[in-house]
Amino acid sequence: MEAQSLVALPIVLALELSSGEAPARITLSRDEAAELAALIAADLHGLVPQIDQARLAVAGALFDTVELLRPGFPVWATLDELAKRVPRGHLDNVVAFGTHEGHMPAQPLEPEATYADGPMRLLPLSLLAPETLAAELSESLEVELVGRGEAGARTADWLMRTLGVRLEHVRYLSRNDLLAMTCVQYEHVNLAALWTLLEAALLTPYREETALSARGLALRYAEGKISVQSPADWLRTQSSEPAQRAHDLAGILFELRQYAALLEAHHLPVSLHSEHASATGAEHGYLLEVLGTLEPAYGAPALHAHEAPGLGVVAVTLAQRGDGGRARVLVHGYPLHSKALGSLVTALAERYGIPAELHALGRIVLDADGHLAAPSHALH
Structure with a gap:
């Protein structure tokens, strides 16, 4: 034989x-x-x-x-x-x-x-x-x-x-039994969309697949990778009042962490898809989206930590102070687990030549339009 x-x-x-x-x-x-x-x-x-x-x-x-x-x-x-x-x-x-x-x-x-x-x-x-x-x-x-x-x-x-x-x-x-059992397990914990992507990666890797998470985050599989909708982009599609939007964003970021951890375990790399960013990045433990360039006429940028109860820091925003003290957002970063926060802060500080100091906001800060932002007044 x-x-x-x-x-x-x-x-x-x-x-x-x-x-x-x-x-x-x-x-x-x-x-x-x-x-x-x-x-x-x-x-x-x-x-x-x-x-x-x-x-x-x-x-x-x-x-x-x-x-x-x-x-x-x-x-x-x-x-x-x-x-x-x-x-x-x-x-x-x-x-x-x-x-x-x-x-x-x-x-x-x-x-x-x-x-x-x-x-x-x-x-x-x-x-x-x-x-x-x-x-x-x-x-x-x-x-x-x-x-x-x-x-x-x-x-x-x-x-x-x-x-x-x-x-x-x-x-x-x-192996088919194992696949079926895993499908049921993921569906049982509201991760049916993750299974849709994983099944495609395992059984039909040459085909693209899209899915929507239980909370509404858009996901896509193509060419061996998973791209995830930017949480900031997702937030732009919401129309609820500010407190509810911030609460819902915390839920989306929690869900993103769940997906990222499991996809990493299954050896599927995750990247960020943003409609408004000039560039995105995916490093070990965090995702980035670049929304603007440094403007020399404004002050030095600072790092701001968005926090949610039970989750700690869920996003980091790098922003400059513009006219009238308004925040000019340059970058959003999303730590996918708590241990990645230090690496994210260090990377942004080195890239923009600023101290690795993180200003704790105590909450998720949105601007007047309901977008993820930084405070519009000087921090004291």
């Missing part, structure tokens, strides 16, 4: 941890991975006997959903590539990859510690089947795993003993 004739059928072994449990480690050694692979092969044979005609590949590592559902499915792609290099017949056509001297055989198979504390751990598997068998085997797996996908008692017991955890459930899922 030549490597070129193999079709990969991605599967996952999902471990649902009991409350308060955490595995002592997130990778298995080579020998441990081989032991587990033998148990998995027996489980799958009991569900779909045709798997004996395919090659089972097992990665001895525990991942979070966000690590597996990334453009190009790099974990499965790496697992498939490594498995195809192993001569047919090796270990009865079951191949397993674990750590050697503390490292997995390829970087994509190394789980990230950042995502290691979730309640469900996922161990990636792949069946490499001949083209003539792949469609039939895939259909059988989809049916059998949904109805009878619970792992065998020996497999579950081995995992609990080896990882030192109690498990509520251990079951096999196809």
Whole structure:
């Protein structure tokens, strides 16, 4: 069976941890991975006997959903590539990859510690089947795993003993099952628009997709990237009274942070789309939109921090004092998490040659037209 004739059928072994449990480690050694692979092969044979005609590949590592559902499915792609290099017949056509001297055989198979504390751990598997068998085997797996996908008692017991955890459930899922489950989870927490974009990036990366968040922020996927409507632009479309507009903007900025964190976890870069900016920027942890140029006739610009209850600083505005003390906005910056605020302030201070001093406003400041702004009077 030549490597070129193999079709990969991605599967996952999902471990649902009991409350308060955490595995002592997130990778298995080579020998441990081989032991587990033998148990998995027996489980799958009991569900779909045709798997004996395919090659089972097992990665001895525990991942979070966000690590597996990334453009190009790099974990499965790496697992498939490594498995195809192993001569047919090796270990009865079951191949397993674990750590050697503390490292997995390829970087994509190394789980990230950042995502290691979730309640469900996922161990990636792949069946490499001949083209003539792949469609039939895939259909059988989809049916059998949904109805009878619970792992065998020996497999579950081995995992609990080896990882030192109690498990509520251990079951096999196809990648389609994992996609469907993730869709439901995101929809349940009002992130259906995020799923729309992620699904496009995963399954139809060549197509553009647009969506509207639950609070009304416009989002677009194209060419492997997500562009997000400028919060300041979104604010311009609102017509409620000022206090409500400021409150709603805080909600939009909270939502933006949610989206940015999850999209980063799924390895989808985020950029800002602005109808009114001369330039936009996306750095690690914050987004920028440039709205004006420095006017030498006016005073030196200053940095102002817009704040919202429970969220801290949600936006930073760089502005000069114009005629009559009116604020002339040059830049809006949006920290996507609290740790990015310092980097944002430093970057703007260095760019405009001013002290890295942030004037706390205690609220979100809007101008007379209801736009995001800076105070129109001198700060004391």
